[in-house]
Amino acid sequence: MMKKNLMFLAFAALGLASCNGGFKKGNGGLLYDIHADKGGAKVKEGDFISLNLIAKTDGDSVLMSTYEQGRPILTLLQKPQTTGDIFAGVKLLAEGDSATIKTEIDSIYKKGTRRPPIKGKYIVYTIKVEKVIPKGTMTDTAFNSRIQAYMKVQTDIMKKQEPVKIKKYIDDNKIVGTTTASGLFYTITKPGVGDKPAVGDTAEVFYTAKYLTGKIFETNVKDIAQKNKTFNPMQQYKAIRIPVGVKGVIPGWDEGLMLLNKGSKATFVIPSNLAYGEQGYQIIPPFTPLVFDVELVSIIHPDPNAKKIVPPAQMTLQQLQEQAKQQQAKK
Structure with a gap:
């Protein structure tokens, strides 16, 4: 690493x-x-x-x-x-x-x-x-111990600084919003209408991801990408589809999307425990709170008449045996 x-x-x-x-x-x-x-x-x-x-x-x-x-x-x-x-x-x-x-x-x-x-x-x-x-001339064990001790101190510092950084960002930008029980902070910048997505729905979303410094590191909004000089002609700038409430995205998104009506625009300030935590992810360092500007374009409800398929990993042993018999009978 x-x-x-x-x-x-x-x-x-x-x-x-x-x-x-x-x-x-x-x-x-x-x-x-x-x-x-x-x-x-x-x-x-x-x-x-x-x-x-x-x-x-x-x-x-x-x-x-x-x-x-x-x-x-x-x-x-x-x-x-x-x-x-x-x-x-x-x-x-x-x-x-x-x-x-x-x-x-x-x-x-x-x-x-x-x-x-x-x-x-x-x-x-x-x-x-x-x-x-x-x-x-340190042994590998002694050397690694010193590194781990140093990194622990740095990690403790970052953990203590995170809530302070979040509060400063909200105060400096004069954002009025709500903090949920989990620690997610959100503010509705444009109200929507109608239903809110529920677990099992699919949300179509435009988003812009930022650090607390305001630095944009990812977006699927073409105008913002061009203005930010991160435009990639190979990328399709269109709303992405996100399954809601099934842990397909970071917890802050799962919770935040279910707070929005169709057509809403909002800003999420997501603490690291609802994002990428103490490990981080690729360019996102550990204990890094993130800011997302999101627009919920539409909500796709599951088809109640669609045939339900049980994933193989969730099949019981009896179901697997029955499936094998049926396949053998067809041969």
Whole structure:
């Protein structure tokens, strides 16, 4: 998991001015500018590191920011994959150091490897090394114990900060709404009419997903995607169909959708225990509350005359045996 987190850095970009003034040259076309040098021991392969970074395109469009996500990247420093890649750049730093590191896109992708869809010549990272736990001569057991102890402290901090962050978001945006018994906060921005979806119904929904910072990380609304510069021509921007109340989505959605009438627009502020919890999911860090702007376009009720099919996993042993006899008789 740690390796995957840092490998993702090789696909993020941070644009700078075209000139390289102030940058020093490293191997493989690597350019770097160290902003703060605390004079500590440099990071070595195998060390545990906590990194904050911001990533942008050459057009200055932010692709990734750990500050916006509210959590640094926690990983083991891997061996450089190619000369002059981001791993080599991080090895120039120590705990507390910060730098801008530029790598040439074409030089870090081997022949036959698909180049990421990033315009410009460079992938450039602005990095702050928050914490280093050196592997040194420690045994794996001792090393892992130190990492787990550090991560537990960070986890406890995040857990305590979450309700404070949610309250601040609601207060700062002057949102008037309701908090349910589970902790879901919602506000109806446009009332709908008619029935509300019930368990077993299917809801057709437009949505925009954001962090508490306001950063949009996902939407199926075409205009918003274009304005946010996240438009993907391969994606179909239309209402998605969600089975309601059957745990097909995060708990905050299951509960929230059943509070809305057809045609309603609403904002959900969902605490992490009703979202992706202490594990997180892909780009969503652990203990991350999320904001969803949703529109309930329509409600599809199940057909009462439809033939009910019992999933194989829920069949009794007797049913499975009877099914096998019937199939054998047809042969």
